[in-house]
Amino acid sequence: MTKWISKAEKVIHIFGPNKLQNGLLALFLETEAGLKCTCGPMSELTKNGDKVAAQACVVMLDCMGIDWANLRTNLGMEPNSTTSHCPIVLFNVEPDDEIEKEAVDRGVRGIFYDSEPLDRFPKGILAVLNGELWYSREALSKCALEAMSHVKLPAGPAAALTSREKEILTKIASGAGNKEIADDLCISTYTVKTHIYNIYKKINVPNRLKATLWMAEYL
Numbered sequence: 454m455t456k457w458i459s460k461a462e463k464v465i466h467i468f469g470p471n472k473l474q475n476g477l478l479a480l481f482l483e484t485e486a487g488l489k490c491t492c493g494p495m496s497e498l499t500k501n502g503d504k505v506a507a508q509a510c511v512v513m514l515d516c517m518g519i520d521w522a523n524l525r526t527n528l529g530m531e532p533n534s535t536t537s538h539c540p541i542v543l544f545n546v547e548p549d550d551e552i553e554k555e556a557v558d559r560g561v562r563g564i565f566y567d568s569e570p571l572d573r574f575p576k577g578i579l580a581v582l583n584g585e586l587w588y589s590r591e592a593l594s595k596c597a598l599e600a601m602s603h604v605k606l607p608a609g610p611a612a613a614l615t616s617r618e619k620e621i622l623t624k625i626a627s628g629a630g631n632k633e634i635a636d637d638l639c640i641s642t643y644t645v646k647t648h649i650y651n652i653y654k655k656i657n658v659p660n661r662l663k664a665t666l667w668m669a670e671y672l
Contacts, residue, residue, distance in 0.1 A: 465490045465578060469515020469545075478513075478574070485575040488582075510539045511581055517545040517567070540581050544569070553592040557669050563587025584662055590628050596669060597626040613655045621648045626665040 465488050467475045472492065479490035543556060544565035556564060562581045565574060577587040586593070614622065617638075624634045631649070635642045656671075658664045 463488055463582060464510045465513060466510050466539075467492045467513045467515065468494065469513075469517065469519070471515055471517060471545075475515060481571065482575060482578060485572075486579055488578070511542055511562075511578060512539045513542045513544055513578075515545050516543050516547075542578065542581055542587065544574075553588060554596050554669075557586075557588070557593075557596050557666070560666065564589075564592070584660065586628070586662060586665060588628070593665070594627040597623045614652065618648055618652050618655070621645065622652055622664060622668055625649070625652075625661050626668050 465479070465482055465486075467479055467490065469475055475492045479492050482488060483490050540562040541560070542563045542565070543552075543561055545567045546552065546564050548566055548568075553564065563577055563586060565577060565587075580587050588596075620638070621634055624637065629637070631642050631645045635645045638645075652664065653659065656664065656667050658667050
């Protein structure tokens with residue numbers, strides 16, 4: 454039986470070498486977002502082996518000075534680890550690293566750059582806890598366009614999508630809302646909702662996040 458987890462039980466775990474900075478960030482997030490924050494190595498989060506508690510967390514990885522190629526090792530994200538299903542957010546990312554596409558492919562839920570204003574962190578973390586992606590519109594658009602440039606029409610769900618549905622799916626992946634999509638395509642929001650319903654049904658996903666991840670993998 455799945456345990457229901459209240460907001461009070463959800464934890465933000467900050468993982469990285471900058472102890473003072475990360476401690477101050479934890480205090481800020483506790484004050485502004487009302488969520489419990491912990492800092493330190495992953496062993497602090499998983500020492501009790503509580504998989505339910507681990508799934509209630511957002512893991513924030515401080516990327517300052519960390520080799521992106523060793524991301525899974527640094528997070529302890531082996532398939533059977535208690536944190537393997539935690540939403541992952543990266544912060545202190547340098548824009549020049551251009552890791553957005555790989556981050557999306559790996560299932561990372563969001564990125565905060567090293568120049569990010571502090572007041573964006575609570576909003577972004579709460580968005581991730583609500584099942585949303587937290588990437589810049591520019592980053593998502595770039596990922597979507599790059600994916601489209603390699604489109605090979607396969608058999609199955611992708612081939613079943615119409616050109617209009619693919620267009621709307623691309624806009625969903627870039628973070629556009631229904632009204633914005635309707636305005637861009639000069640159609641009604643009702644028509645947009647109908648297209649989105651048909652898209653979800655064809656590719657067998659329940660929401661925008663899953664649709665974005667599906668597009669990154671299959672288109």
